[in-house]
Amino acid sequence: xxxxxxxxxxxxxxxxxxxxxxxxxxxxxxxxxxxxxxxxxxxxxxxxxxxxxxxxxxxxxxxxxxxxxxxxxxxxxxxxxxxxxxxxxxxxxxxxxxxxxxxxxxxxxxxxxxxxxxxxxxxxxxxxxxxxxxxxxxxxxxxxxxxxxxxxxxxxxxxxxxxxxxxxxxxxxxxxxxxxxxxxxxxxxxxxxxxxxxxxxxxxxxxxxxxxxxxxxxxxxxxxxxxxxxxxxxxxxxxxxxxxxxxxxxxxxxxxxxxxxxxxxxxxxxxxxxxxxx
Amino acid sequence: xxxxxxxxxxxxxxxxxxxxxxxxxxxxxxxxxxxxxxxxxxxxxxxxxxxxxxxxxxxxxxxxxxxxxxxxxxxxxxxxxxxxxxxxxxxxxxxxxxxxxxxxxxxxxxxxxxxxxxxxxxxxxxxxxxxxxxxxxxxxxxxxxxxxxxxxxxxxxxxxxxxxxxxxxxxxxxxxxxxxxxxxxxxxxxxxxxxxxxxxxxxxxxxxxxxxxxxxxxxxxxxxxxxxxxxxxxxxxxxxxxxxxxxxxxxxxxxxxxxxxxxxxxxxxxxxxxxxxxxxxxxxxxxxxx
Numbered sequence: 337x338x339x340x341x342x343x344x345x346x347x348x349x350x351x352x353x354x355x356x357x358x359x360x361x362x363x364x365x366x367x368x369x370x371x372x373x374x375x376x377x378x379x380x381x382x383x384x385x386x387x388x389x390x391x392x393x394x395x396x397x398x399x400x401x402x403x404x405x406x407x408x409x410x411x412x413x414x415x416x417x418x419x420x421x422x423x424x425x426x427x428x429x430x431x432x433x434x435x436x437x438x439x440x441x442x443x444x445x446x447x448x449x450x451x452x453x454x455x456x457x458x459x460x461x462x463x464x465x466x467x468x469x470x471x472x473x474x475x476x477x478x479x480x481x482x483x484x485x486x487x488x489x490x491x492x493x494x495x496x497x498x499x500x501x502x503x504x505x506x507x508x509x510x511x512x513x514x515x516x517x518x519x520x521x522x523x524x525x526x527x528x529x530x531x532x533x534x535x536x537x538x539x540x541x542x543x544x545x546x547x548x549x550x551x552x553x554x555x556x557x558x559x560x561x562x563x564x565x566x567x568x569x570x571x572x573x574x575x576x577x578x579x580x581x582x583x584x585x586x587x588x589x590x591x592x593x594x595x596x597x598x599x600x601x602x603x604x605x606x607x608x609x610x611x612x613x614x
Numbered sequence: 615x616x617x618x619x620x621x622x623x624x625x626x627x628x629x630x631x632x633x634x635x636x637x638x639x640x641x642x643x644x645x646x647x648x649x650x651x652x653x654x655x656x657x658x659x660x661x662x663x664x665x666x667x668x669x670x671x672x673x674x675x676x677x678x679x680x681x682x683x684x685x686x687x688x689x690x691x692x693x694x695x696x697x698x699x700x701x702x703x704x705x706x707x708x709x710x711x712x713x714x715x716x717x718x719x720x721x722x723x724x725x726x727x728x729x730x731x732x733x734x735x736x737x738x739x740x741x742x743x744x745x746x747x748x749x750x751x752x753x754x755x756x757x758x759x760x761x762x763x764x765x766x767x768x769x770x771x772x773x774x775x776x777x778x779x780x781x782x783x784x785x786x787x788x789x790x791x792x793x794x795x796x797x798x799x800x801x802x803x804x805x806x807x808x809x810x811x812x813x814x815x816x817x818x819x820x821x822x823x824x825x826x827x828x829x830x831x832x833x834x835x836x837x838x839x840x841x842x843x844x845x846x847x848x849x850x851x852x853x854x855x856x857x858x859x860x861x862x863x864x865x866x867x868x869x870x871x872x873x874x875x876x877x878x879x880x881x882x883x884x885x886x887x888x889x890x891x892x893x894x895x896x897x898x899x900x901x902x903x904x
Contacts (some may be wrong), residue, residue, distance in 0.1 A: 337857050341892060344664050369733075390752075393745040395699045397688040433745050456751070459744035464716075579811040605897070607696025608847075610755040610814040 338528035338569045341496040341605050343401050349496035350403045350426060350488050352435060352481050355381055355464070356504035356537075357410030358472040364504070366541045367594040372544050373537040374466035377503050380535065381406065381464050382597050387601040389433040389461075398430040405462075405484060409477035411470030417463065425484045436461035445458055470567065471509035478502070478516035485530060494526045501533045501597065502565075506558030517565040531570065533590035534562040535597045543594040547577070549585040559593050566591040573603040579611065624834040629718075651687050651765050651776075651904065657870035658879045659898045663887055671695075671702040672846050672898040673756075675709035683872055685765035685776070688713045691844040691900050693786050695755040695814055699746060700737050704754035706816045717781060719829045726815070726822070734768035753818025757784025759844050762904060763836060775837040775904075780832035784814040787850035789843040790834065791864050796857060797840075801830035805854040808847055842902040843867060850894035852886065871901045 343349050361374035368376060385404070392401045406424040415423050420435045423431070440460045448454045485498050500520060509607030523530040542555035547569060551560040566589040577584040580602055590600070602609070658764060660685035661670035671694030679689055690712040694701025707729040716722035737750045759782045766774040780788045782801040785808055802808065813828050836842075841864070856863035870876050886892040 346664055350664075389745050390748055391697065393749045394701060395746065396669075397743075398745060417726065434743070439744055459747060459750070460663070461744055561773075579809055605810055608693070608757075608810050608812065608814075609697040610816070610821075611696050611754060611811040612813050612816065612825065613695075613752060 337585075339496065341525070341527035341574045343496045343604075345400050347495050348401055348403055348428075348492070350405070350485065350492070350498035351483060351496060352404075352500045353377070353381060353384065353407060354474075354477045354481055354500065354502040354504070355408050355416060356472055356474070356502075357408045357412070357467045358470055358505075358507075358509070359468050359580070360458075360472060360505055360507055361410075361466075361468040361537075363539045365537055365594075366539055367537060372466065372468070373490060373539065374468040376537050377614050378464045378466045380503060380537075380598075382460075383464055383596060383598050385463055385603065386433060386461055387598050389429060391601055391604060391606065392405075392429050395432070398433040399429040400430050402429045403427065403488065404429050405431045407477055407480055407484070408467070409473050410467065412581065413473055413476045413480055413511060417478060419572060426488060431493045432463070435466075436463050438462050443606075470599045472504065472507050474502070474504060474508035474511040474513045475510045475516045475564050478513055478520050479523070482516070482520045482523065485520070489523060489525060492525065497525050497528045498523075498532050499531045501600070502562075503535045503537065504562070506534075506562050514561075514565060521567055528570070531567045531569070531601065532565065533597065534566045534594075536562045536591070539595055540594075542593070544595040546595045546597065546599065547582070547584050547588040549587040549589075550589060554593060563589055563591045568602075572605065573582065573600075576603045576605060617756060627680070629899060636835050650765065650790060651685050651763060653687050653763070655689060656873075656901045656903075657899070658901075659868060660859060660883050660896070662750055662881055662896050663795070663884070663894050665896075670896050671705055671756075672896045673705035673709045674844075674898060674900055675701065675706070675713040686763070687902075688717055688760065688762045689844065689902060690758060690760035691786055691846060692759075692899070692900050693757040693784065693846040693896065695757070696895075698752065698754045699749035701732065701754040701756060702731075704733050705706050705756040708719075708756050708815060708816075708864040709760075710764060717760060717762045719781060719826060719831050721781045721809045722740060722781060722829070723822075723826060727819070730817050730819060751818075753816045753821055755814040755816045757786040757812055757814045758782065759786035761786050761788055763902070775835060775840075777833060778836050779831070779833040779844070781823070782813040783828065785847040787845050787847070789850075789864070789892065790836070790852060791841045791843070791844065792837065792839070794862060794864075796830075796864070798834060799854060799857075800832055802850065802854070805851050807853040807856055812847070836904055838874075838904060841868070842904075844898075844902070846896065846898045847897050848893040849897050852892040855891075867899065867901065871899075 366372040367378040403426040690709040692704035692705040711725040716725035765776040
């Protein structure tokens with residue numbers, strides 16, 4: 337059965353993020369008024385990385401269940417981490433956890449368990465700030481992702497298949513990305529094909545959409561294109577999504593429109609996750 | 615690294631000596647059960663394959679020497695949730711809270727604040743990086759199944775049987791066996807009901823809001839010769855899968871807990887794991903025989 341390989345420190349999986357750093361990302365983002373799409377992207381990639389780290393964090397440290405890479409595409413196409421992670425195509429998640437660019441102190445209000453709210457100080461790691469420069473070479477980014485993962489798959493032929501999350505405004509400037517996306521989705525381990533998610537950040541003021549069954553309700557050609565590049569959600573993810581209370585159809589694709597997609601981290605299965613964990 | 619199976623207790627009313635167990639495996643001495651119940655409790659446990667003994671996050675406990683009354687025995691098995699931190703500590707505190715008198719839903723919820731405070735204080739004493747701090751803020755979670763046995767009033771040891779009650783939160787299970795008959799499977803009676811998203815008791819009070827309605831609580835009669843198995847989820851799912859296929863999974867468990875000539879528990883589990891007949895998870899089986 338596909339997508340049933342156990343994810344462990346001896347048999348890890350991989351996450352590769354593709355982040356659109358093109359000039360068009362300076363346009364306004366309908367997901368949060370007053371912000372640019374580039375701001376939204378930075379917030380989302382930081383939250384995705386934070387949640388992935390937390391998924392793997394235990395009392396003694398972070399367990400290397402995943403190898404993580406981030407490819408930026410805009411003026412250049414290549415590994416996007418800075419500092420000690422600069423130039424790394426893939427790094428163990430424990431290194432990602434310990435090598436953020438900085439850690440900000442933020443406050444948030446939370447339920448005190450007795451009917452009230454208390455303000456808590458929390459630490460929020462930041463790996464990426466907004467960057468918007470150049471075109472949108474999405475074909476080149478997808479092709480580079482394929483190269484990176486081809487190398488990783490040679491070393492992990494039986495692992496749980498890598499997941500790629502492409503975060504973009506969809507306006508590819510180096511051609512139709514359909515063929516490059518298909519070539520990426522065709523990569524596989526013994527346990528199944530690479531899963532490609534697309535997260536569309538748009539200036540279009542339309543309702544957020546997550547994991548739709550079809551492209552009928554999507555507001556523009558860019559959204560429809562990205563939907564069609566996205567992998568169907570595997571049955572195991574649909575099953576966990578259902579247990580988590582999400583209404584996900586049998587034909588759902590790994591696509592989101594102006595939504596943060598952090599929920600996808602909840603769909604990963606590395607062991608018992610209490611359903612009352614907040 | 616695989617831990618040796620651990621035969622914990624072969625206690626009887628005649629024995630007032632606690633049974634020493636393997637301290638290197640992180641276990642504690644178990645007290646002898648209170649007279650006049652003649653109880654034998656045997657424990658088998660193993661960490662998830664690929665994990666160390668220190669990473670094992672199930673726990674267990676039995677009622678302390680100062681039991682509420684003679685003829686009373688309580689025990690519990692708990693399963694710390696993988697995705698939460700400091701779960702082994704919480705699992706132990708929860709098992710101890712049950713055995714120290716939290717044997718009804720009301721009594722358990724009354725005992726939780728002390729256990730939660732103990733957990734918070736222990737975790738707060740450790741300097742933590744940002745991710746561990748956030749995980750600690752989310753709290754630890756654990757599934758619990760507890761069993762309490764009481765002798766019938768004025769009965770000679772085990773002659774007349776008695777009453778039992780069980781409490782559960784999450785997917786750890788109790789099986790009651792009489793001879794070759796499975797009398798009770800609690801709180802889960804079908805293998806198809808297991809998943810990786812159980813509702814579990816938390817060290818974070820806010821996460822337990824509304825949980826009282828999900829606590830399972832039931833009772834029944836026991837007769838001399840009955841066996842009770844308290845199983846964490848992977849073992850319980852294997853048990854029910856085999857039972858639903860027409861097998862008698864207790865036959866191998868009964869053999870495994872025998873003190874002499876028992877099959878090797880770790881080899882048996884490794885074979886099941888290799889055949890994917892049991893989920894790779896921490897595994898705990900507590901057998902109570904009356």
